[in-house]
Amino acid sequence: EDQVTQSPEALRLQEGESSSLNCSYTVSGLRGLFWYRQDPGKGPEFLFTLYSAGEEKEKERLKATLTKKESFLHITAPKPEDSATYLCAVQASYTDKLIFGTGTRLQVFP
Amino acid sequence: SQTIHQWPATLVQPVGSPLSLECTVEGTSNPNLYWYRQAAGRGLQLLFYSVGIGQISSEVPQNLSASRPQDRQFILSSKKLLLSDSGFYLCAWSAGRLNIQYFGAGTRLSVL
Numbered sequence: 001e002d003q004v005t006q007s008p009e010a011l012r013l014q015e016g017e018s019s020s021l022n023c024s025y026t027v028s029g030l031r032g033l034f035w036y037r038q039d040p041g042k043g044p045e046f047l048f049t050l051y052s053a054g055e056e057k058e059k060e061r062l063k064a065t066l067t068k069k070e071s072f073l074h075i076t077a078p079k080p081e082d083s084a085t086y087l088c089a090v091q092a093s094y095t096d097k098l099i100f101g102t103g104t105r106l107q108v109f110p
Numbered sequence: 111s112q113t114i115h116q117w118p119a120t121l122v123q124p125v126g127s128p129l130s131l132e133c134t135v136e137g138t139s140n141p142n143l144y145w146y147r148q149a150a151g152r153g154l155q156l157l158f159y160s161v162g163i164g165q166i167s168s169e170v171p172q173n174l175s176a177s178r179p180q181d182r183q184f185i186l187s188s189k190k191l192l193l194s195d196s197g198f199y200l201c202a203w204s205a206g207r208l209n210i211q212y213f214g215a216g217t218r219l220s221v222l
Contacts, residue, residue, distance in 0.1 A: 004153075034210065043116075043200050043213035044154075087153070096142055096161070096209055097169075100153040 002027045006088050006101035013078055013108050021073040021086055021104045029093030033071050035064050036087040038103070044087055078108045112137035116201045116214030123221055129174075129188040131217050133201030136182065141203040143184040144211065145176055148198040160184060196221045 005024045013019055025033065032051050036044035048057040050066040057064045061082060063074040073086055085105045089098040116133045123129060135141050142161050146154040156169045158176035166176050173192050177185045184201060201214040 032209070036213075041198075041216070041218070043202075043216045046210055046212060049208065049210055089154075091209065096204065097144075097156055097159060098154075098211055102151065102153040 002090065002092055002099050004088055004090055004099050004101035006086075006104050008104060009102070010105045011107070013075075013106070015079055015108055015110050016077045018074070018076045018078070020075070021088075021106070023071040023073070023088030023101055024069060025071070025088075025090045026069075027090045027092045027099070031091040031093045031095075033066055034089045034091070034098065035071070035073055036089065038085045038087055040085075047086075075106070078106075080108050080110050082106065083108045112203070112212070114201065114203055114212060114214045116217060118217060119215065120218045121220070123191050123219065125193055125221055126190045129186070129191050129195070129219070131186040131199055131201075131219075133184045133186075133214055134182055135203045138182070138203070138205050140181060141205045142209070143178060143182075144202040144204075145184065145186050146200040146202065148200060148216075154200065158186070191221045193221050195219065 007022045032049050034049050035047040037047055038044040048064040053068045055066050061076050065072045085103040087103045089100045091098050113136045144159045145157040148154050160166050160178045163178055174188050199217045202211040204211045
C-alpha cells in the first residue's frame with residue numbers, strides 16, 4: 001500500500017536554529033514527491049517537486065532532498081515567518097493522484 | 111498566469127440542509143480537478159477528481175457528490191448535510207506533464 005509518514009508531528013525552533021523535517025514513503029514506482037507549505041486556515045502552497053533519488057531543490061532558507069525511501073526538508077537559519085505546517089505528498093507512476101502525509105507543524109520563535 | 115477561485119471561504123449550515131461549493135480555474139485548459147477534505151490534525155483526503163467535463167471519480171463512499179459542468183468548473187454538493195461533513199474543503203487543479211497540484215484557499219464548513 002502506498003503511504004507517506006512525516007516526522008516529527010511538531011517542531012519548535014529558535015530563530016536561526018537550523019533543522020530538518022522528514023518524509024518517509026512507500027510507493028509503487030515514484031513519479032514525484034511534493035512539498036507544500038500550509039498556513040492556518042489557508043490552502044497548501046506548492047514549494048518543490050523532486051523526481052529522482054539524489055535530486056535537490058532550494059528556495060530561500062529551504063532545501064529539499066530525495067532518496068529512494070525518504071525526503072528531507074532542511075530549514076537553514078529559520079525566521080518566525082517560516083512558521084507553518086509543511087506537507088509532503090507522493091505520486092505513484094500509475095496515477096495522477098497524490099498521497100499526503102499528515103504534516104509537520106513548525107513554530108519558529110524570535 | 112493560472113488562478114483558482116474557491117468560495118465561500120466559510121459556511122455554517124444546519125444538519126439536513128443542502129450544500130454547494132464551487133471552484134473555478136482560470137488560465138489553463140482541460141485541467142485535472144480535485145476536491146479534498148482536511149480534518150484537524152490529519153492529512154488531506156481525496157474525495158473526488160475529474161479529468162474532463164462530466165468525468166468524476168469518487169474516492170470514498172460518503173454523503174457528497176461532485177460535478178464538472180464546464181471545463182474549468184468543479185462543484186461539490188450534498189442533498190442533506192451530516193454533522194460529520196464538517197471540515198476544511200480544498201479544491202485543486204493540475205495540468206501538463208509535471209502534474210503539480212495547485213490549491214485554492216479552502217472553505218471551512220461547519221454543520222450544526
